[in-house]
Amino acid sequence: MITTVSLKDTLLDSAREVFETMVFMALEGLEDDTTSLGEPTLLGSITFKGHLEGCLGVCCDEACAKTIAANMLGITSPEELTENDVSDAMGEIANMVMGAVKARIQNDVGTVEVSIPSVVQGRELKNSLGEGAVQVKIRVNIEEQYRGEFSLQYRESKQQ
Amino acid sequence: MGKSLMIVDDSATMRKIIMRTVRMSGLEFERTEEAGSGVEALExxxxxxxxxxxCDINMPEMNGTEMVKQARQLPTCASTKIIxxxxxxxxxLIKQVMADGADGYITKPFTPEKFQEKLTPLLN
Structure with missing residues (x-):
């Protein structure tokens, strides 16, 4: 049995694991933060299906996404990055955080099959599963320099 | 003679990250190449x-588990170590892909130490 409270912790722990291991940046959870993430933002998303169906999203502004990509690739000057590098990096973050979440919940929820990640850039981006979906969202402080948001929306599958 | 390495992942960024992590692990390969899909890798x-x-698992066109199965049918892959x-x-899933012919499994996120631990025994 999973709850939104335990999923918030799971999402934050998973994001921290990925950022500490692959991005070399520290994450700190922010309580009650509703301020804008800045514009434009990049949203990395990955969908899943199985006993649970839904999507996981990772959102931050462009400057943050460039820093994440540079750190992942070991590049000291973000000017060397291509748009594709930044987009790919955000997709991989979504992919790895989803993998880390899945590893933590799969004993409780059963089979979950994950898609290929996708990334979009724009303003006020958000994923929506529509009515009846549960949404868990956490805001984070990244290396005390940027803010980001991780979200998980899901519903129990009718095909169980 | 030096060893050769192929990295198979549909994400170009992840291929670069894996290459960087392999270098950070201290493992040395004389020749390295990349493939963006299971089909390209088999070719x-x-x-x-x-x-x-x-090799990544979750890829479009041909996933990693299918790539391993087909690679094991190739005479050129008889002694190739596939991780x-x-x-x-x-x-x-891990049991299945090992049964299909993989020699090891590394989960993302990973560290250079993990690559060293998994690859060193296979290279000696």
């Missing part, structure tokens, strides 16, 4: 042997 593997293949590198961590 390259048909042309000659590679010592180590690091899966994936966010997937379900025990059943």
């Amino acid at each position: 390259k593997l048909k042309t000659g042997p590679v010592d180590v293949v690091l 899966m590198v994936s966010t997937e961590s379900a025990e059943d």
Whole structure:
């Protein structure tokens, strides 16, 4: 049995694991933060299906996404990055955080099959599963320099 | 003679990250190449042997598990060590892909130490 409270912790722990291991940046959870993430933002998303169906999203502004990509690739000057590098990096973050979440919940929820990640850039981006979906969202402080948001929306599958 | 390495992942960024992590692990390869899909990897593997293949699982066109099965049918891959590198961590999947012919499994996120631990025994 999973709850939104335990999923918030799971999402934050998973994001921290990925950022500490692959991005070399520290994450700190922010309580009650509703301020804008800045514009434009990049949203990395990955969908899943199985006993649970839904999507996981990772959102931050462009400057943050460039820093994440540079750190992942070991590049000291973000000017060397291509748009594709930044987009790919955000997709991989979504992919790895989803993998880390899945590893933590799969004993409780059963089979979950994950898609290929996708990334979009724009303003006020958000994923929506529509009515009846549960949404868990956490805001984070990244290396005390940027803010980001991780979200998980899901519903129990009718095909169980 | 130096060893050769192929990295198979549909994400160009992840291929660069894996290459960087392999270098950070202290492991040295004389020749390295990349493939963006299972299909491209098989085409390259048909042309000659590679010592180590690091292969993603969740890829479009042909996933990593299918790539391993088909690679094991190739005469050029008889002694190739194939290590899966994936966010997937379900025990059943890992058992299945090992049964299909993979020699090891590394879950993402990974560290240079993890690559060293998994690859060193296979290279000696």
